[in-house]
Amino acid sequence: MMKLFGLADCNNFYCSCERVFHPDLRDKAVVVLSNNDGCVVARSEESKRLGIKMGVPFYQVRELLERNGVAVFSSNYNLYGDMSRRVMSMLSSFFPKIHIYSIDEAFLDLSEIDDVVSLTEISRKAVKAIYKGVGIPVSLGIAPTKTLAKMASVYAKKHKGYKGVCVIDTDEKREKALKLFPIGDVWGIGRKHSKKLEYHGVKTAWDFIQKSEGWVRKEMSITGLRTWKELRGESCIEMEDDTYKKSICTSRSFPDQGLNKIEDVEEAVANFAAKCSKKLREQHTVCGSIVVFAYTSRFRDDMPQSYINEIVNFPVPTNDMQEIVSNAVDALRRAWKTGTYYFKKAGVIACNVCEDNAIQGNLFDTVDRDKQSALSKIVDEINMRNGQDTVRVAVQGFSNSWHMKNEYISKQYTTNIKDIIIVKA
């Protein structure tokens, strides 16, 4: 009996989400833009064929998109998050142990299953059911290691004949798959390593595993070696336990030229800090410190540059909104330099995150913790019932100067009652 991993990957996820609510776009070119409509972050197959690259700035391809009648959407994370939850919940009804890896991917623990034939059948059933139930096409790869399962999912997506499921369970299949797989597409091999490997004559994943263990260790450190071993069929990356995030970041770019007034940046930072505290509470953790950062556009060498990076250490780890927000704003004020700078991006990072049941008391701690955490909890509840940010700390403000631009946003079909779709009889 062979231990196997599965990887379920939603095809062109954001585009597929938009298509669910625009069935007329099912075979048309679609792209989804990042926040502020800055870059292209998702492309349908048709858009990829037009030569639109991942991450390209929107303004550089705007004309090409218009000329080809490509449907353009601003990113709608409420919608994608909700669709993701639906896909994951259906997946876990077919496979008992899954680990959600990203908004559109999940690893499956298939160690209990020893019959590959029935496994393939179940997997095809799952793919079919998710498409029927949620409307999202999913590709499923199955193999003895996570890296190979990722590779298998790419084949499952590329070749219709697989019916959404590709299994690499023998050495012959593995060799064939590796020989056809470009080294830069391997999970764990990024741009830098791929360039270096190509320089050394490595074009495919197969070429890579012909290199010696010592060479790989020396040139690519132990992470590269892990990828090498996984491609050879030796599993090194196990299923993770569901744990909490070790750092939590909330940040945004500001539209147009950016913000130069401290009040505006303060307001943004206050909101980022509040959001961080909420994320901390949601995963039942506290943070020992935060970093407040803000910087000007690196693309504008004609304008003065500034980089703020201010750390706050808390006497006792906290997830309290009031405490995190006021400290973040103080830190920004402390680090603010005189002069005119247009800040293009800012954010708050919560660091030294640990579980909230393990807080160590501190002699100099003066805040009433129980009272504060009760307050935060009430704030979260009210916001959940009545919509985001119903209750806020004063400095979070209501001005609109730092908010995002999203000209092409679709509606909140699944999460906002006002936008519920109307079915015609």
Next chain:
DNA sequence: TCTGGGGTCCTAGGACCC
């Protein structure tokens, strides 16, 4: 003119100690 957001892990090098 307009260039995303949120993570993890590893390593090298500096500070500091004996």
Next chain:
DNA sequence: TCTGGGGTCCTAGGACCC
């Protein structure tokens, strides 16, 4: 002040992922 080995801890930066 210079010389020297060896250890730990921290941080910045790099590389990767989606």
